[in-house]
Amino acid sequence: MTRFLFILLALTVFSLTSSNAAIYKGQRIFIKKCLKCHKEGQNFIANYKMKKWKRLMKKKGKLLAEIHLDNEKAKKSWKYFKSKRYAKKSRHLKQFLIEYAKDSGNVPACN
Numbered sequence: 001m002t003r004f005l006f007i008l009l010a011l012t013v014f015s016l017t018s019s020n021a022a023i024y025k026g027q028r029i030f031i032k033k034c035l036k037c038h039k040e041g042q043n044f045i046a047n048y049k050m051k052k053w054k055r056l057m058k059k060k061g062k063l064l065a066e067i068h069l070d071n072e073k074a075k076k077s078w079k080y081f082k083s084k085r086y087a088k089k090s091r092h093l094k095q096f097l098i099e100y101a102k103d104s105g106n107v108p109a110c111n
C-alpha cells in the first residue's frame with residue numbers, strides 16, 4: 001500500500017510538472033472512478049499495451065463501457081459507464097491510460 005501511494009505521488013508530481021492537462025484530468029478520473037475496483041492502479045494500466053487501451057477507448061470509450069456493462073461483477077460501475085460524463089471525459093482518460101501503458105516507456109520516475 002505504501003508503495004502504491006508513493007507511485008501515486010510520483011504520478012501526481014509528474015503530471016503537474018509535465019503540464020499536460022488532459023493526462024492530469026484522466027488521472028483524476030482514474031483515481032476517482034476506477035481505482036476502487038482496479039486496486040493495482042499503475043500496475044493495472046501497465047498490464048495492457050497502448051494499442052489495447054486505444055481500442056478499448058475508441059468511440060468515447062464504448063468498448064470499455066460494454067465490458068463493464070456486460071459483467072455482473074462490475075455492477076457498481078454501471079451508472080458511471082452509462083453516464084454522459086463518462087463519454088464526455090473519455091478522451092482525457094484515454095490519454096492517461098495510453099501514457100502509462102505497458103509499452104509507452106513512461107514509468108513515473110523516482111527522483
Ligand code: HEC
Pocket residue numbers: 030033034035036037038056064067068071073074075076077078093
Ligand atoms: C464496480 C467495479 C469496477 C469499476 C468502477 C471499474 N471496473 Fe473495470 N472491471 C471490473 C470487473 C468486475 C471487470 C472484469 C474482470 C474480470 O472478469 O476478471 C473489469 C474489467 C476491466 C478491464 C479488462 C478488460 C479486458 O478485456 O481484459 C479493463 C481494461 C478495465 N476494467 C478498466 C477499467 C477502467 C479504466 C475503469 C474506470 C473508468 C474501470 N475499469 C472501472 C470492475 C470495475
